Amino acid sequence: MYKLLLCWRYLRTRWIALASIISVTLGVATMIVVNSVMAGFSHEMQTRIHGILSDLVFESHSLSGFQDPQWHMDEIRRAAGGDIVGMTPTVAVPAMLNFQVRGQWVTRQIMFIGIDEATHAQVSDFGRYLQHPGNRTQLSFDLREGGYDTVDSQSETTTPTRPALEGAGWQHRRMRVERERVWREKLEADRRASEAALPVAAGGSAGPARSIDQQVDAVLAATTGDEPPVASPAADAAAATRADPFRQARPEEGTRMDPAKEQFTGIVPGIGLASFRDSSGIDRFLVLPGDDVKVTFPTAGTPPKAVSDSFTIVDYYESKMSEYDSNFVFVPLATLQRMRGMIDPQTGLASVNSIQIKLRDGADLDVVRDKLRKVFPADLYAVATWRDKQGPLLAAVDMEMSVLNILLFLIIAVAGFGILAIFFMIVVEKTRDIGILKSLGAGASGIAGIFLGYGLFLGLVGAGAGLALGLAIAWNINSIRVGVEWLTGQRVFDPSIYYFHRIPSIVDPFTVAWIIVGAVGIAVASSVLPALRAAGLHPVEALRHD
Amino acid sequence: MTEVATDILRVRNLRKSYQSGDTRLEVLRGVDFDLAAGEFVSVVGQSGSGKSTLLHLMGLLDAADSGEVVLAGTRIAGLPASRRDRLRNTCVGMVFQSYHLLPELDALENVMAPLMVRHGIFEWLSVRSAVRARACELLDRFGLGGRLHHRPRQLSGGEMQRVAIARALVTQPQVLLADEPTGNLDEATGAGILDTLCELNRADGLSIVLVTHDAAVARRADRIVRLAAGRVDETCPAAERKAG
């Protein structure tokens, strides 16, 4: 009984010991905050990766892919049985995206992904990441009139950070066409005027007057070796479609489409490809939905050749994973298959190079993956879960977290040495009292118990305070961030870097419990030596001590 | 062997030496000493003659080199530490020159401390009120009824010593070992403490060993034992017994 009472009295009268546990408090608070924020980031990242990738990805090793996705899907369903909820075939090829900004051509390296607009949203969160509310419910590769979100639909802010999207869509397209027409007429007038003035020089100035679009078409056509598209009115329509992948994409070729009323095949590029966020958090767009771009990609032939075509941006894709947002461009699957020549002219069967599979909730991804691996030969097909696909990234995050935890735990361990030193001091200071207690019949274990209990108390108080502080910070991290930014005038968390508008934070009770147990454990462990020393004191010598 | 039953404390041929560096200091060289139940004995001797050492050995605070101590019929040599702690807690009450109260506890808690040591926390909850009543009664008897919740540093030397005596008595020990209890006190206060001890001896039949180097103090006891050269000096007869 005296142990408790004395512990309590020592705790109340020895404030110096409390100073030693401030570092425990700070260590615990820091660990909780860091773990919560890291868990938040990690969770955010995982849900995003998972939202982008389906549960399982079934793909061929070669870019030309495999034929007859329907047969493959039936086989997959047969192998994996009831675990499958949805499947969608996709084609992904590396490609080059070109677009014009103020007369300059911008080139981006991309992953060009053909998706089935009807079923793609079934296997992933793809739909959620689009900027038009209509496309979020059902994706359409037809350009919308307008109504794109100016507020980031995935953040909780209500301030419009994308004012430019206000005018996007057909309205933008018509305005642009009109502007171009006016500009072209002005150029034409200038040319005619200069021709009239200098008839001798007319031949030389004809070249530059060609529109840049036409020039690029010509250059691209020259490099790919394809004929520049020309009208072939009498040809068999089906045969022509297979032979010339450009036919379907540009049905009006030769008749000269009216860009104010028609669009090219719609594509959905990642938002990072054509926009940037300025320091005030406003997204600036280089091209808008309604603008046309060019994409160059390899055909499925042997050897693959590069082909190029025009597309119209119909929406932007924003998964908030910059790796994807600055890399992915989505296009209708059928169009891409046609353009790449992935449709067998004899059988009419199309090829795809991967099938995205969604499993029912709670299904074990690894088990299904292994089942599929057994059925499909590994030298032809690769089956991977979304975790496998992002293994290195997730492993890196885990690793980062463990290293941080070790470092932070060292802080608490340092606090442990502080406790050790202060406890030794207290033991020395209390030597006579220890002698008194021994003269009253207290045993060695009882004396040790006082100091161990004292350490436990201190650990609990320190960890408890750290818990309260840590949770308070973790739960209010965004208000704290705003406060700090207001105080210092510095941006603590720059949304243009992270693509998040707020700092994510998840408090995992299990982790918190471990931190508390660890901190209390260290406090107790560092009181062991002083406690043993106190227990081992000789009663008579202790009594003589002053 | 019949005398064992009446002797609360029996010390036979007790030896104790201290080693400091390469010199060996023999403090006790075969002390024989008996304390009958209800007896009040003072131990006198020069400073450094080993009085305190003897008292510590009898109070189980230290281990002798050889010889035996029999406390309340139990030979203490070779007892396991836990038994020794228990015996010290139940059979012996000790009072020291410099009071040795715990500064963090108030007077009442100091008096209750030996019983807190004896009982575990759950036991304590059940005996707490009885112990408290007993401690209050003792303090009351020593005239400290109004100072129950004063810390040692708020008490005078005499008051602290009376708290210490109350603490020694709260366990109802068979023997009280007092090491110069009046050493730090002025004459009048010291006399008061001595009166208290004599009163306890007479009224409650408490066996007391009182260490002192003050002849006047020693004379208050039934018997005086003189320590000299590490032994009991038999030249001092037990003639100074006071008439009860």
Ligand SMILES: Nc1ncnc2c1ncn2[C@@H]1O[C@H](COP(=O)(O)OP(=O)(O)OP(=O)(O)O)[C@@H](O)[C@H]1O
């Ligand atoms: N731990 C020790 N190491 C070495 N010598 C010691 C130790 N403890 C006591 N002594 C020596 O033993 C001798 C007896 O000491 P003790 O305290 O018993 O004397 P005392 O009779 O009580 O004296 P006083 O009347 O001054 O209290 C002294 O000479 C002392 O120096």
Ligand SMILES: [Mg+2]
């Ligand atoms: Mg002494």
